[in-house]
Amino acid sequence: MSAPSLEAPRRVLAWRPGPVALAGAVAVALVIAGEIVSPGFAGYGQLVNLMRVAAFLGVIAIGQTIVIIAGGGGVDLSVGKVATFAAIIGSRVMAGEDGDLVPAVALALLVSAAIGLVNGLGVTLLRIPPFVMTLGMIGVVQGLILAYTGGRASGQAAPALTSLVNGRVIFDLPGLLFLWLLLGLLAVWLLRRTTFGWNLFAVGANRTAAELTGVRVNRTLILAYVLSATFAGLAGILLLGYTESVFLDLADQYMLPSVAAVVIGGTLLAGGVGGYAGTAVGAIVLTVLSGLLTTLDIGGAGRTVVNGVVLLVLLSLYGRQRRLRS
Amino acid sequence: MNAPARREIWREIRLPGVQLSGAATVAMLVVAVVVNSALQPNFWNSYALTSNFATFVPLVAIAVGQTVVVLSGGLDLSLGAQVTLAGVVAVQIVDGRLDRIPLAVAAALGVGLACGALNGLVVALLRLQPIVATFATGFVFSGLALVVLPTPGGSVPVEVTTAYRDAVLGVPVALLAILGLALLWWVLRRHRVLRHIYAVGGDADAAYASLVPVTRTRVQAYVLGGLFAALAALAILANTGSGDPFVGNELTLASVAAVVIGGTALTGGRGGAGGSILGAVVLALVTNIVFFADVPTTYRQLVNGAVIIVALALAGIPALQKSPASRKRRPVA
């Protein structure tokens, strides 16, 4: 059969290896461009550094990938703030002591998960659009941060955490990159080899059909938001290990890039199609792009504009809605 | 205000189970005013009134703009960024000189118009989801604002700021501005464009079948949103006397919350800016209350954030009563 409706998804799927490979190619091209503009850009140490910066974005974007795959306009804009909050809780509880590392991390992740739960309940039970719900949550978490810290962050990363994140292992690579690899594999397993993952794709691909196949749609969605916030919290803890001490807007700027990384990686904002491998490459592309813009002396304002334009262009490639006329 | 318009504003929003009605909005306003006047020592004295109203105007203006977009079935997450951009452009142009004010006002409105047109084109012609699309354009606008004015600064002629805090026949100028916005809405309600915006937001398929130019109507809604954002920007400049490349950030969500409190359905086609104006005033009063209730500084943000979430949840409570299948008329099987 060659009906038009069968063609469209087939083409989208034929694209699917496309975006990942394409994004990879763009990353390489950007590195080469950087080397041309500013020799040394592609040096080993410099590249490891870029990868390290990409790792934080990559871990935050795990949760973003999950939420976006769930479809229905799913997105979590609060990931940056949640990561910040987790780092703040972590640093204050562990206060530079290895002995308090485990309870600190546990508490930080628990609070993150609870925030995710509220997001999930608002989106499913109260049907608040995810963009609006999670944008509103940013204000609440910011308030929690101010209330918790009194406006001044305190505490310090435990040495064990710092050496785990910054310590050099093989090929002089920081431990962080191995942690990212591990979490990335966990994400891929979760999406591709668990009932949760398959339910998630089903919900994103066709919510009505999922409901009519006996999938507990709301439960799946709520879990997606809980996981999103939890991975964001984890990224915050890793960031804490890297910076050793915290400030009040530590991870805030990851909000837009986390969405952009997912879209660059070929996960459809409409939901139901995509995966984490693409997102990881997307995180690298954005980080290299950002590094290149810095090298070119383009400031934060210019970078924001570029990120917004990149997202718009990608959306118009992937995210169109139906016509009124049939 | 004649009868049909009043009915539109005060009409109860019929949803199964819970009704968020004009009466509820007014009740919230009354409670907010009572609590505020109890806590703020000189609430009713003319200085306090003037300064309160002066801070309310921007939110009121942007709430009216958001209402128009929401009524058309969309949502504009870039409105705050538009406020910022229009503001910094205007302040750079006026540069403290009185004679450049007309030019600056025109430039601000031009920025709002251009931003709104861009959003409208992206949403209506490229058919991107409004929320995501305006999220992306919002970053473009706020980035551009930082390019125009990297740090807070610039200056507005002192005559403007003085006049803004003045009173005419005992009525604060800022209150007149709010009444002016209400009047503007009243006029717009009588125009074909707004009628079509209601129709498209209520049922785009039906509107299309009824000869309404749906695409053009959607673009017009975003353009109107942008123009109101520009008015909000001008009010902020008149109030603070200088430009700030971050000022609009928090207005976006507050505008959505004001729309919800005002009884306009986020699904579109139902409600009106009259309620949103009251909703904006309620939100502004809550901020005041939090300030005067001796809530510790560090908890204020939390309370304000929670208020916004609760306001948004008000829109969702009726959803609890309905099953997904019955949300929209189903076609005959």
Add this chain to the structure above:
Amino acid sequence: MSPLLEMTGVRKRYGGVQALDGAALTAVRGEVHALLGPNGSGKSTLDKTLAGTVVPDSGEIRIDGAAARIGGPRDAHALGVAAVYQQLSIVGDLTVTQNVVLGLEPARRWGFLDHRAARARAAAALDRFAAAFPGGLPLDRPAGSLGPGEQQIVEVAKALARGPRILVLDEATASLHKEQVAVLFDVVRELRASGVLVVFTSHRLDEVFALCDRATVLRNGRTVGTVELAATDEAELVRLMVGDAPRRSGAPAAAARPSPSAGAAATLEVRGLTTERLRDVGFTVRAGEVLGLGGLQGQGQSELLLALFGAARVTAGEALLDGRPLPLTSPAGAARAGVALVPGDRGRQGMFAARPIQENLSLASMHRRARLRLALGAAAERRAARSMVERLGIKIGSLADPVSTLSGGNQQKVVIGKWLLDRPRVVLLDDPTKGVDVAAKEEIYAIVRGLADDGVVVILNSSDNRELTELSDRVLVLFEGAVAEELSAAAITEKRLVAGALRLTPGESP
């Protein structure tokens, strides 16, 4: 007289379904022309083509002898065509006046609305229907607050306010009371007298005979004939709609296999089931029996299946499986209790087009095979999917291909297969062979018979009467949400089904 409207060779394809396949319609000025056909024959699509809300893939439309290009509703309006849809173009939040003038609002300078002129126009349009509004014309009420019949009248008034030369009425009487129908018919006759062409689509044959001059009959998207109604009777029309198809190929279902013994335990018992669209439906199906649901589509068949699967809000009644009540509150609960639903709209309700065949097949049953209900074994899932691919003869390339790459028949087999892996005790099938080719149809029939032979309770809704005669042991004919007739074994013939569905008397309004 030269024809006012000529449509020829109109084709339209929706995905895998050829809705119109060379349809034609010729009608003259001052005529009420009926458009008839069984379910899915393309009547509505042809109506929408004329009204501009559907753009055909090919075909020619001539109005008054001149070739017409209708690319949207505005083009149709410019050509003097106005349409009334069953439920498409009322904006519920706008008032009746605002709806009547929508899109053509009278305005003063600069686009400001002229309320007085709008009210006058709406009042004039509705005035002809005054008898249908005993409480006075509801000009200022939100249209959504009116009853369904009144909304329908407003739709007609809105179309008339546009002064059409051609008026399309698509099932415009579906939700009207008898008195409202009478008022509408008077207006239509007036229009005819003034030279307007009315294209009238209705499933009530008595109305067609009462009102129309000629009728064009569609079948499978093709025009099979145009008749003068004065020289035709109901039997002839039914024959045109059903066709001279040969008697069904096989023997009746009941004879094809041992009929379930009368003494077997009653497995599914439904009592007084009531929802928004169902009224007090009750029946009993024994294990191994195929219960067919017949009647015109949209009379509550799909709703009944959804209700039994926990996907429609049940306001009264219950369903007992082996004496134990089924949870009618959620599909997940129904699935756990052993109920499976193959829904009517495969693309929107049944499958996950972009996902692999593997996931589509695994989804309903994977929790049984997963470790800790979480970890999936790739090999176990593949084995399960393979077993179903072989059992149902699904033709696939690789399990990893998206299900959208399959033909309609194979897609449907995947949707059925996902449930068979879950070993259901009750299988609900909603028009399972719609848009499926002939070979796959036979294979799906074999699957349905096999299920019954295995002792599964099967309830089958079908828009294809031949399918019902071939598969069902009994058929319930539904009309306006209630069981109108029960046909058993020998009585299940296509003629009986069509006659039962049309009821040949106007239905009471809901």
